[in-house]
Amino acid sequence: MKRTFECGHSGKGQYCHACAATAKAREDLRHTRNQKRDAKRLAAAAGAVDLSIVDHLGAVQREARELLSKVNCGTHPYALRGKSLKSTSGLILSVPVGRSYRLLFDGPTLAPLRLVSHEDYNTIADNQVAA
Numbered sequence: 318m319k320r321t322f323e324c325g326h327s328g329k330g331q332y333c334h335a336c337a338a339t340a341k342a343r344e345d346l347r348h349t350r351n352q353k354r355d356a357k358r359l360a361a362a363a364g365a366v367d368l369s370i371v372d373h374l375g376a377v378q379r380e381a382r383e384l385l386s387k388v389n390c391g392t393h394p395y396a397l398r399g400k401s402l403k404s405t406s407g408l409i410l411s412v413p414v415g416r417s418y419r420l421l422f423d424g425p426t427l428a429p430l431r432l433v434s435h436e437d438y439n440t441i442a443d444n445q446v447a448a
């Protein structure tokens with residue numbers, strides 16, 4: 318038996334299927350947009366750090382991106398084998414990437430700072446240059 322719903326559509330059942338379909342489509346679109354936004358945010362977090370020094374090292378670059386996205390999603394650098402640089406009184410955290418590189422994070426905000434080679438890292442850790 319057909320009936321007319323409050324929205325003006327007519328159909329069978331307890332609720333208007335036309336409006337339900339519209340609402341679902343809208344919800345799906347919102348969901349897709351959120352996913353796109355999250356993906357963009359992740360890319361931005363990774364993009365905030367110059368990874369060009371490992372352009373020739375695909376695996377290191379992938380690992381760096383993965384670490385950046387983990388920290389961006391709330392994993393603390395300490396959970397990723399990170400440690401604070403003593404010379405910076407914990408203001409800078411470093412996470413090993415591969416065997417020869419380290420990602421530096423701002424301690425208080427956990428914002429990614431830069432990717433450094435082991436040599437760069439040593440001079441920063443020795444407080445010879447700023448990060």
Ligand SMILES: [Zn+2]
Nearest residue numbers: 324326333336
């Ligand atoms: Zn309707």
